[in-house]
Amino acid sequence: MNKTQIRNSFLLLLTAIIWGSAFVAQSVGMEYVEPFTFTFTRSIIGGIVLIPVIALLRKARSAGMRRDAYKEDVATQPHLARESVKTDSIKGKARSAGMRRDAQRVVRITKSEWLGGICCGIALCAASNFQQIGMLHTTVGKAGFITALYVVIVPILGLFLKKRVPILIWFCVVLSVVGLYLLCMPKGAFTLAQGDLLVLICAVLFSFHILIIDYFSPKGDGVVISCIQFFVCGILSGIIMLFLENPSLANIMDAKWSILYAGALSSGVAYTLQVVAQKGVNPTVASLILCLESVVAVLSGWIILGDKLTSRELAGCMFMFVAIVFAQLPTPKKERK
Numbered sequence: 001m002n003k004t005q006i007r008n009s010f011l012l013l014l015t016a017i018i019w020g021s022a023f024v025a026q027s028v029g030m031e032y033v034e035p036f037t038f039t040f041t042r043s044i045i046g047g048i049v050l051i052p053v054i055a056l057l058r059k060a061r062s063a064g065m066r067r068d069a070y071k072e073d074v075a076t077q078p079h080l081a082r083e084s085v086k087t088d089s090i091k092g093k094a095r096s097a098g099m100r101r102d103a104q105r106v107v108r109i110t111k112s113e114w115l116g117g118i119c120c121g122i123a124l125c126a127a128s129n130f131q132q133i134g135m136l137h138t139t140v141g142k143a144g145f146i147t148a149l150y151v152v153i154v155p156i157l158g159l160f161l162k163k164r165v166p167i168l169i170w171f172c173v174v175l176s177v178v179g180l181y182l183l184c185m186p187k188g189a190f191t192l193a194q195g196d197l198l199v200l201i202c203a204v205l206f207s208f209h210i211l212i213i214d215y216f217s218p219k220g221d222g223v224v225i226s227c228i229q230f231f232v233c234g235i236l237s238g239i240i241m242l243f244l245e246n247p248s249l250a251n252i253m254d255a256k257w258s259i260l261y262a263g264a265l266s267s268g269v270a271y272t273l274q275v276v277a278q279k280g281v282n283p284t285v286a287s288l289i290l291c292l293e294s295v296v297a298v299l300s301g302w303i304i305l306g307d308k309l310t311s312r313e314l315a316g317c318m319f320m321f322v323a324i325v326f327a328q329l330p331t332p333k334k335e336r337k
Helices: 003-029 035-076 079-083 090-107 111-134 140-147 150-161 167-184 194-219 222-244 249-254 256-277 283-290 293-305 311-326
Strands: none
Touching: 003 140, 003 256, 003 283, 003 293, 035 111, 035 222, 035 249, 035 256, 111 140, 111 194, 111 222, 140 167, 140 194, 140 293, 140 311, 150 167, 150 194, 150 311, 167 311, 194 222, 222 256, 249 256, 293 311
């Protein structure tokens, strides 16, 4: 691995640590505010944090487009190198106007980005709030591992999109079901506790969220879509909050550090780190590093909140972690059809 790959791998690890420890922030924040209030505030903060990130990325992209266009001009019209940006030729002026139009086009938000952000925001709102409500009735460690099951669920949902599911994924499904049973169901019982069931629904909803992102991300700027989705999620959660909860500024201020951590770091900073760090890193390696989020959630809950898992629950975590890791490994070529 070269220095860039090592740096980016470290940034991905930092992303996993932020995401995993955010489960603790969510759990602590719920001691002061109700679920929809928490999701509303953290989502709005996440959207706000991404606005300057988008501005910086687009400024850099616009500058890059100008440099590329100018290099092309110099290659075809050597006299422009002496005249810098100034040009007397009609062709040169036309190119300069084209550069300005391209730069302006970079700043605009496209219809696909708006539509993608809105659809992702609706899915994120449903998934996040199921998770928040579920965490009222389960531990941080359990929530982290159950949520991470989206890695296994996504390929299964692909069946409805006429995508072939490799044998390895079916093996992962069996492992995850065994792990889920050991982690969440008392010995001899065959029913999930309320909190665990809600977080499992959250994992399914996050799987749909990922499929929506997969559809829209090639059609626009991923950071822009993410920013829009945070605001949509926040607005929808805020509307529900006004009808079902009794938010107060005092309670929000009591939970400010948890909300800021979940909103600014987990939503804004960590997402940006992921976008930056995944460039130049093998996608499989990146996904394997990011799945450590579930392990960090268990360790954070144990160290910070004193959550303890029994040997049976730890065995469940192990089965689920193996399933999550295997689900992200590349499939043999003969199965890729």
